[in-house]
Amino acid sequence: MTRPTARNITEDEYFFGHKACAGCGGSLAVRMALKVLGSRAVAVLPAGCMSAVGFNFPQLCFANNAMISTFAGTASMMTGVEAGLRARGEKDYQVVGFAGDGGTADIGIQALSGAIDRNDNMIYICYDNEAYMNTGTQKSSLTPFGAYTTTTPAGVKIRGNIREKKNMFEIVAAHGIPYAATASIGYVDDYMAKVRKASEVKGMKYIHVLAPCPTGWGIRPDETVEYARMATDCGLWPLAEYGCGEYSLTRSMKDPGLLRAYIRGQKRFRHLRDPDIEYIESKRDARWEHINRSWKAP
Amino acid sequence: MTRSFISGNEAFAHGIRLASPGVISAYPITPQTIVVERLSEMVADGVIDSDFIHVESEHSALSCVIGASAAGVRTFTATSSQGLLYMAECLPYAAGGRFPIVMMNANRSVALPWNIYGDHRDSLSQLDCGWIQAYAQNAQEGLDLALMSYRIAERPDVSTPFMVNLDGFHLTHTYEMADVPEKEQADRFLPPYSTQNTIDFDTPRNLCFSAGPDHNTAFKAGEHAGLMRSRRAVIETEEEFSAIFGRKYTGLTEEYMCSDAEFILITLGSISGLCRDVVSSLRKSGMKAGLLRLRYMRPFPVEEVSAAVAGARSICVLEKDISFGFAGTVFINVCAAIQNAGICIPAMNLIGGLGGRDITEENIRAAFQDMASGKTGVVFIGMEDLKI
Numbered sequence: 001m002t003r004p005t006a007r008n009i010t011e012d013e014y015f016f017g018h019k020a021c022a023g024c025g026g027s028l029a030v031r032m033a034l035k036v037l038g039s040r041a042v043a044v045l046p047a048g049c050m051s052a053v054g055f056n057f058p059q060l061c062f063a064n065n066a067m068i069s070t071f072a073g074t075a076s077m078m079t080g081v082e083a084g085l086r087a088r089g090e091k092d093y094q095v096v097g098f099a100g101d102g103g104t105a106d107i108g109i110q111a112l113s114g115a116i117d118r119n120d121n122m123i124y125i126c127y128d129n130e131a132y133m134n135t136g137t138q139k140s141s142l143t144p145f146g147a148y149t150t151t152t153p154a155g156v157k158i159r160g161n162i163r164e165k166k167n168m169f170e171i172v173a174a175h176g177i178p179y180a181a182t183a184s185i186g187y188v189d190d191y192m193a194k195v196r197k198a199s200e201v202k203g204m205k206y207i208h209v210l211a212p213c214p215t216g217w218g219i220r221p222d223e224t225v226e227y228a229r230m231a232t233d234c235g236l237w238p239l240a241e242y243g244c245g246e247y248s249l250t251r252s253m254k255d256p257g258l259l260r261a262y263i264r265g266q267k268r269f270r271h272l273r274d275p276d277i278e279y280i281e282s283k284r285d286a287r288w289e290h291i292n293r294s295w296k297a298p
Numbered sequence: 299m300t301r302s303f304i305s306g307n308e309a310f311a312h313g314i315r316l317a318s319p320g321v322i323s324a325y326p327i328t329p330q331t332i333v334v335e336r337l338s339e340m341v342a343d344g345v346i347d348s349d350f351i352h353v354e355s356e357h358s359a360l361s362c363v364i365g366a367s368a369a370g371v372r373t374f375t376a377t378s379s380q381g382l383l384y385m386a387e388c389l390p391y392a393a394g395g396r397f398p399i400v401m402m403n404a405n406r407s408v409a410l411p412w413n414i415y416g417d418h419r420d421s422l423s424q425l426d427c428g429w430i431q432a433y434a435q436n437a438q439e440g441l442d443l444a445l446m447s448y449r450i451a452e453r454p455d456v457s458t459p460f461m462v463n464l465d466g467f468h469l470t471h472t473y474e475m476a477d478v479p480e481k482e483q484a485d486r487f488l489p490p491y492s493t494q495n496t497i498d499f500d501t502p503r504n505l506c507f508s509a510g511p512d513h514n515t516a517f518k519a520g521e522h523a524g525l526m527r528s529r530r531a532v533i534e535t536e537e538e539f540s541a542i543f544g545r546k547y548t549g550l551t552e553e554y555m556c557s558d559a560e561f562i563l564i565t566l567g568s569i570s571g572l573c574r575d576v577v578s579s580l581r582k583s584g585m586k587a588g589l590l591r592l593r594y595m596r597p598f599p600v601e602e603v604s605a606a607v608a609g610a611r612s613i614c615v616l617e618k619d620i621s622f623g624f625a626g627t628v629f630i631n632v633c634a635a636i637q638n639a640g641i642c643i644p645a646m647n648l649i650g651g652l653g654g655r656d657i658t659e660e661n662i663r664a665a666f667q668d669m670a671s672g673k674t675g676v677v678f679i680g681m682e683d684l685k686i
Contacts, residue, residue, distance in 0.1 A: 042497055044365070057513055060504035065497040067368055067505035070387055073361030076353055080321060080362035083349045084369025085497065087320030093499070111361070114354035 004192040009035050018054040018061040023221025025211030025228060026050055028185045029127040030098050033207075036195040037123075039064050041094045042085070044078045046108060047071040048100040049134040049213075050127070072107045074099045075115035078122050094199055095122040101142035102132045104208075105166050112206075116175040119203045123195070126168065126206070129213035137216040141166040144236070145283070146276050147268045149216075154271035164283065169208050173242040178203035180242040181250075184210045186228025190239055190250055201243070210237050218267020227262065234258035235284050238291060248296035253288065256281070299543075300478045306469035309437035309476045310376075310402050310462070311336035313444025315346050316484035317400075320371030320491070323351040323362040327381040328414050329466040330404040334376055348374075356381035360388035360401070367397035368505055370496035372448060375399065378466060379406035379420045386424060392459045393428025393521060395506050396495055398451035399459040400444070401429075405567070405618075406466040407653040415654020416466030417618035418567065422595070422627040428521055430460040430528050431595040433566040435552075438476040440464050442547070445479075446539055449488055450531045457493060458524045465568040467654065479543055487542045529597045550599035552591040555581060556606045559588025561669040564603070564632055565616040566592040569657050573616070576662040587666055598631050604639035612644040612669045616662070618651035625676045644672045650679035 002008060014034035020027040026049050034041055043066040045051040051068040054061040069077035074097045082095040099108055104126040112124060131149045132138040138151040144165045148154045152161040172180045179201040183191035191209055198205035212228050214221045231237040235253035242248075263269045263277055304312070311333045314322070322341070324334040341350040353359045356377050363373035377385060382403055392399050403421050407413035421431060430451065434440040440462065447460040464470050497503060509517050529550065536547040554574050556562055563573055570591040580587040590606045592599060607613050613636075615629040624630060629647035636643075648665050650657045661679050668677075678684065 039502070040499060042369075052508070055504055055507035057507045057509040060507055062504050063502060065499070065502045065505075067365075067497075067503075068507060069365070070357070070361055070391060072357055073364075073388065076358030076361040077365035079351060079353075079358075080323065080365025080367075080373075081369045081497070082365075083321045083351055083362075084366035084371045084373075087349055087366070087371045088369060090499070110354055111358045114358055117354070118352065 004036050004196055005189045009192065014039070014063045015054065015061055017059065020049065020053040021215050021221070023214040023224040024049070025185045025213060025224045026100065026127040026129055027053065029125065029191070029209045029211045032185070032188055032192055033096065033098070033125055033195045034064060036192050037094045037096055037199060040092055041096050042066070042081055044069050044074055044081060044095065044097045046074040046099050046103040048103050049129070050098055052134050071103055073111055074103060074108050075111040075124060078124070079115050079118065079120045082120055082122050097122070097124045099124070099126055100133070101126060101128040101130060102140040105141045105168050113175065116172060116177050116204045116206070119178070121203055123198045123205045123207065126208045127211040128208060129211050129216060131216050133213045133216045142168065145280060146272050148271060149268070159271050169240070169242070172206045173247070177206055178243060180206040182208045182238065182240050184228045184232050184237060184239060186225050186232060187239060187251065194241065216268065219265065227265070230258055230262040234262045235288055236262065240295060246296060247294065249291065249298045252298055259284065299480060302476055302478050303473055304437060304476055305332065305471055305473050306434070306437040306440050306464045307332035307404070307471065308336055309441040310444050310464065311340070312478045313441040314374050315340055316479060316481055317372065317445055317448045317488055318346055319348055319374040321349050321351065321363060321366035322374045323353050323359045323366070324375050324377070325353055325356045325359045325381060327356070327378045329406060329470045330376045330378040330381070330402065332470065333402055356385040357388060360385040360392060363399050364388060364392050364395060364397055367399050368395070368495065368497055370491070370493070372491040373399050374401070376402040376404070378404040379408055382420045382424060383408065386427070389424055389427035389429060391506070394517065396457040396521070396524065397459060398448070398457055398493060400447045400451060401459070401461050402444070403461050403463045404466045404470045405463050413653040414466070416468050417652045417654065418463070419619050421461060421463050422619045425595060425627060428458065428525065429596065430458055430525065431463065432460070432593055433463045433595065434469060435568060435570050435591065437469060437474050440469060441476055441478065442539065442543070442545060445484060445487060446535050449535045449538070450528055452491060452493065453531050454494065456524050456528045456531050457495070458528060463567070468568040483542050487539060525597055532594065547593070549602065550592070550594040550597065551602040551606065552593055553606055554589040554591070556588035556590055558586060558609070560586040560611045561666055562588040562590055562607050562610045562613045563616055563662070563665055564590045564592065564613060564628070566595065566628065567618070569616065569651065572657070572659060573662055576659055576666070580663070580666055585666060585670070592628065595628070595631070598635065600635040600638070603632055603635045604641060607636060607643070608639070608641060610643060612646070612672055614646040614648055614665045614669050616648045616650060616657070616665060620649050620652070644674045646673050647676045648679060649676065
């Protein structure tokens with residue numbers, strides 16, 4: 001099949017009429033993945049932004065089959081849907097989950113780990129906007145170091161989030177999952193290609209897509225894609241794949257110097273001082289040393 | 299039909315085998331384990347064509363069968379105690395989504411203190427979550443309820459999940475004779491699974507959605523109506539069941555010598571057998587004793603309870619539960635039912651069997667003596683001197 005791109009992708013829409021904020025990265029991640037997967041995708045979404053904006057009876061915004069799961073139960077409900085459809089004799093369907101960073105890396109990680117362990121045939125997509133945005137921007141374990149959230153405020157004693165972002169990609173890969181990838185809504189062709197690839201791999205698949213939230217990050221709605229790209233270009237969000245025990249980069253860091261502009265451009269980081277930014281740079285550099293040493297180059 | 303010497307858990311597993319769910323998902327917890335072990339063996343041996351899904355928690359077990367039910371297949375899960383509480387979030391979820399899931403709960407005490415033995419505090423704490431709740435008296439009734447629960451839950455006018463409760467150890471682990479029906483009989487009794495609220499590729503659905511203040515009441519009232527309609531479904535299903543299997547059941551309650559009774563003991567579950575013996579014995583000594591066994595706690599047998607106790611001088615509810623700060627949950631429900639029927643008689647609440655402590659024949663005799671003296675209030679068996 002032709003590699004999906006923004007130019008050749010279907011004009012059919014599967015997620016529309018919802019009330020997401022202007023410039024929402026998460027809704028773009030859901031919309032583009034469903035365009036790749038098509039009408040026989042069954043979407044499971046836990047409590048979170050995308051279910052809150054898309055499932056308000058009678059305004060139901062999915063053109064394909066879709067359902068809300070409990071917050072912790074995305075992956076286990078996906079398993080049930082997949083097993084049920086198989087038991088009733090359906091063929092050629094895709095069960096896909098769309099959970100946020102909190103729904104994936106915090107409350108849903110146990111069910112996700114169970115599903116990877118069972119190697120159920122489905123695609124789990126984490127749309128990562130780096131905090132609990134649906135409830136008004138609280139820290140999750142995927143909130144990056146230094147970021148202001150309403151529960152990691154920039155106080156006098158503690159200035160923003162003191163913890164690093166949890167490395168979900170490698171946690172998932174450590175299960176020996178058949179396919180995992182990181183992606184970005186800023187590089188939508190790369191993201192769609194990974195969704196397509198996931199749909200062709202048998203067993204459990206995980207895609208972690210960075211999806212900026214203008215509301216929570218403090219950027220303009222028309223800057224979502226730009227900041228998503230900058231995160232990858234400055235080396236903070238490497239785009240990569242994992243499969244058959246091997247990590248491969250799909251896009252190299254473009255310009256380490258962009259990191260300062262990436263941080264300085266977002267209101268959630270405005271309290272950071274130069275040493276904080278230097279710390280973020282040092283962490284990034286250490287990570288890239290590891291990547292360059294052990295991951296396959298693009 | 300095969301006559302078998304089996305435990306309650308095994309009897310229940312046979313009932314589930316005969317219902318042939320497409321998806322079974324469960325997490326182990328004592329004293330539920332044997333029912334899922336037997337089902338795992340049946341799946342492994344190809345005796346049933348079900349998918350057995352090993353989940354990492356009870357929350358995932360119920361979440362998984364909700365997904366499978368939404369996909370359009372019959373499902374089963376089983377749990378107990380801490381497991382039931384761990385999956386508690388998913389209970390109203392299944393009920394609100396109108397998914398006719400069947401679950402066996404092996405009744406067990408709730409921590410703290412830790413205790414693996416049987417009482418009813420686990421299931422009764424979840425009475426308000428929108429599930430039908432039945433309580434078996436013996437292994438045979440457990441097996442029969444396994445089959446009937448699907449028939450009742452899946453009726454379009456009901457479409458409500460069903461929790462069958464078996465007393466931990468007293469029923470789950472005790473061996474007794476039970477008739478195991480043939481598959482052909484079960485197939486005649488139980489039609490193929492069919493519900494409205496399923497994934498459909500021709501007409502795609504958005505399921506398990508949000509409903510704001512304007513619409514929420516309509517969904518909740520509909521859920522209540524479905525559960526209330528299960529009253530009629532229970533009666534009709536038991537008639538259908540009797541026609542095929544020959545065993546008769548008596549609806550939401552079972553009366554024993556209640557028609558002219560002055561003193562009626564109300565209880566549920568496996569203790570009923572001993573209570574019946576005591577009633578027989580008291581009758582011989584001239585006391586007009588009666589026993590009312592509640593087979594269902596939801597839907598609550600409002601009319602049945604009121605009718606049974608209408609002529610009594612006093613009643614006592616004996617239960618393995620306490621709603622701390624008030625009284626036993628069964629007692630609270632019974633009192634509400636008879637109050638609305640205009641029945642005003644002394645009512646006593648005897649709390650026993652907590653954490654598996656034995657309820658003796660003497661305890662039950664004493665309850666009847668207390669009723670005869672018009673005693674009221676909440677009493678913990680063996681803790682009569684406790685100063686509150």
